[in-house]
Amino acid sequence: DAKTTQPNSMESNEEEPVHLPCNHSTISGTDYIHWYRQLPSQGPEYVIHGLTSNVNNRMASLAIAEDRKSSTLILHRATLRDAAVYYCIRVDNNNDMRFGAGTRLTVKP
């Protein structure tokens, strides 16, 4: 089954880095990994995506394991506004999207 698996929840302290893991053990070489987050009562918001190499943008970094069977979303300094459900999504060439169940991130002041 082409699932992604994520922890149900994680906690972080404000101003500290957060590492959100995702397992995608059946990934193939051309599958992309996307991360989105969803705040309460809002639609999902794009965070980052990547294929093979690590990726950085103004919101976060994405570290992809060498065998590509797992990836980690890194928020360098968590703020209270980063509290959300984070979804790891695997996308193949046929545009088949496999959403993880999401990780609920709680940020403590």
Place this chain on the structure above:
Amino acid sequence: KAGVTQTPRYLIKTRGQQVTLSCSPISGHRSVSWYQQTPGQGLQFLFEYFSETQRNKGNFPGRFSGRQFSNSRSEMNVSTLELGDSALYLCASSLFGGWAGNTIYFGEGSWLTVV
């Protein structure tokens, strides 16, 4: 520029009725996709339209249908509503079709309650 706009935001329908949800994509975006989100099943892909053609379809019954107009606006319809259709329905748009390597922009969703 304006984001993805969905209407209505909230609605209540009775079992057996049908419902139509509307989505206006970001200006210039030709791809519109629809998703269902429920506490039990999470986010599930319904279908995607690009330039008025359905390009991809998820694993939902034929009661779920959609269309896209020449101005890229899209509608989805659910006929013969069931209680299990109660969900948040999300619309998303993008410049290019598909997800791979693409950035998808979501609307705030339409909350459907079937009673």
